Amino acid sequence: MTSATQDLKPVLFVLTSHSVKGETGEYTGFYLGEVTHPLAVLDAAGIPVEFASIAGGEPPVDGLDLHDAVNARYWNSEGFRHAIRNTSRLSDVDPKDYSAIFFAGGHGAMWDFPTSPAVNSVARDIYEAGGVVAAVCHGPAALVNITLSSGAHLVAGKNVAAFTDDEERAVKLDKTVPFLLASTLSARGAHHHPAADWAAKIVVDGRLVTGQNPQSATGVGEALRDLLTA
Numbered sequence: 001m002t003s004a005t006q007d008l009k010p011v012l013f014v015l016t017s018h019s020v021k022g023e024t025g026e027y028t029g030f031y032l033g034e035v036t037h038p039l040a041v042l043d044a045a046g047i048p049v050e051f052a053s054i055a056g057g058e059p060p061v062d063g064l065d066l067h068d069a070v071n072a073r074y075w076n077s078e079g080f081r082h083a084i085r086n087t088s089r090l091s092d093v094d095p096k097d098y099s100a101i102f103f104a105g106g107h108g109a110m111w112d113f114p115t116s117p118a119v120n121s122v123a124r125d126i127y128e129a130g131g132v133v134a135a136v137c138h139g140p141a142a143l144v145n146i147t148l149s150s151g152a153h154l155v156a157g158k159n160v161a162a163f164t165d166d167e168e169r170a171v172k173l174d175k176t177v178p179f180l181l182a183s184t185l186s187a188r189g190a191h192h193h194p195a196a197d198w199a200a201k202i203v204v205d206g207r208l209v210t211g212q213n214p215q216s217a218t219g220v221g222e223a224l225r226d227l228l229t230a
Contacts, residue, residue, distance in 0.1 A: 006046070008047055008048070008099050008228060008229075009048075009097060009098050009099040010047075010048040010049055010050045010097070010098055010099065011042060011047060011048070011049050011050075011098065011099060011100045011101070011102055011224065011228070012049075012050055012051075012052055012093065012097075012098040012100070012101045012102065012122075012126075013035060013038075013039070013049055013050070013051050013052070013102050013104060014052050014053065014054075014090055014101060014102065014103050014104065014113075014119070014142070015029075015030040015035065015051065015052070015053040015054075015059040015084075015087060015104050015106075016029060016030050016053065016054060016059060016060075016104075016106055016108035016109040016111075016112055016113060017053045017054040017055035017056075017057075017059045017060070017108070017112055018054070018060070018108035018109070018110075018111040018112040019060035019108060020108075021107055021173065021176050021177075022111075022176040022177065022178070023176075024176055027060065027062065028060065028062045028106060028107040028108045029059060029060025029061045029062040029106050029108045030053075030059055030060070030061055030062065030104050030105070030106040030108065030109070031062050031063035031104065031105050031106035031137065031138075031214060032061055032062070032063045032064055032065065032071050032074075032075070033063055033065065033068055033070070033071055033214050033217055034063070034104045034105045034106065034136050034137055034139065034214055034217045035074075035104045036068075036070045036071050036073075036074040036075075037070055037217035037218045037221060038102060038104075038134075038136070038217055038218065038220055038221030038224065039074065039221070040070050040073075040074075040218075040221070041218060041221030041222050041224075041225050042221060042224070042225055045225045045229065047225060047228060047229075050083075050088070050098075051083050051084060051087040051088070052087050052088040052089065052090045052093055053087040053088075053089070053090065054089075054090055054112045054113070054116050054118070054119075055089060055112075056087055056088055056089030056090075056092070057085070057086070057087060057089075058084060058085040058086070058087070059084070059087060059108075060108065061084075061106075062106050062107065062108070063106065063214070089118075090116065090118040090119065090122060091116075091117070091118035093118075093122060095121075095122045095125035095126045095129070096125070096129070098126055098131065099126075099131050099132065099228055100126065100131050100132035100133070100134060100224060100227075100228060101122060101123050101126045101131065101132075101133055101134070102134040102135065102136075102139070102220075102224065103119075103123075103134070103135035103136075103139035103140070103141075103142040103143075104135075104136065104137075104139050105135075105136050105137030105138035105139040105163065105214070106137075106138060107138055107173065107177065109138040109139055109141045109142065110138055110141045110177045110178055110179070110181065111178060113139070113141040113142040114141050114142070114144050114145045114178075114179075115145075116142075119142045119145075119146065120145060120146050120147065123142065123143075123146050123154070124146055124147065124148055124149070124154070127148070127154065127207065127208075128148065128149060130207070131207065132207045132208075132209060132224060132227050132228065133146075133154065133207065133208050133209070134208075134209035134210070134220055134223070134224045135162075135209075135210050135211070135220075136210070136211035136212075136213075136214075136216055136217050136220045137162070137163045137211065137212065137213050137214055137216070137217070138162075138163050138181060140160060140161075140162035140163075140181060140185060140210050141181055143155050143160070143185065143188075143190075143210075144179075144181070144184050144185060144188055153188045153189055153190075154208070155185055155188050155189060155190035155208075156188060156189030156190065157189055157190075157191070158189075158190055158191065158205045158206075158208050159190075159191045159193060159203050159205040160185055160190045160191065160192055160193070160203055160205070160208070160210045161192070161193055161194070161195070161201045161202060161203040161210045161211055161212040161216065162181050162182050162185055162192065162210060162212060163181050163182065163212060163213055164182045164192075164194045164197070164212065164213075165180045165181075165182050165183055166194070166197055167197050167198070167212075167213060168180060168181070170197055182194065194212065195212055198213060198215055199212070199213075199215065200212070200213070200215040200216045200218075200219055201213070201216055202216050202219035202220055202222075202223055204223050204227070207227065209223045209224050209227065
């Protein structure tokens with residue numbers, strides 16, 4: 001821990017509690033690498049992290065690729081597994097306790113992030129108190145309905161990255177998800193900046209950090225770290 005981080009409030013990682021891809025019956029949840037890769041960056045910088053999910057308890061996990069060394073390191077850590085098994089319910093947290101909020105992706109986020117009143121209230125309060133809001137891949141589904149105290153959408157006029165419509169079509173889930181994420185963010189007034197499919201893309205606009213896909217997870221963690229330690 002450095003002098004830049006010793007007094008820093010934790011970053012709140014928010015995970016989806018939704019486990020089914022629409023009517024397909026296929027399993028989903030939060031995408032493991034979109035948690036572990038940003039977490040590794042923050043851990044290395046001595047920035048504390050706490051975990052919440054929409055429903056609390058143990059959220060469903062997807063993308064359980066243990067050939068990924070970072071995934072394997074955390075998945076085999078009893079401390080990490082205990083934290084994941086015992087996430088706080090997002091509606092129970094106090095936004096004043098956190099320096100930033102990070103929304104991890106995974107297709108489940110498309111269903112419960114946009115409809116959660118707690119997503120709106122906690123993220124708004126952290127942002128309006130001067131904190132950072134970050135999200136990666138499908139995590140920006142949290143951003144489509146967040147409104148500020150002024151009534152304006154958080155993303156209105158902001159530069160963002162998110163899982164693209166082309167990537168959704170590439171994984172053949174464009175007809176399964178409840179909406180297309182990039183198009184919906186644009187409809188809320190965001191300026192969406194796509195990269196090629198599966199290319200890392202991180203966009204920082206003030207205290208808003210977004211990334212396009214799993215390949216962007218480390219970069220989002222680095223941008224979040226840099227904002228918090230500036």
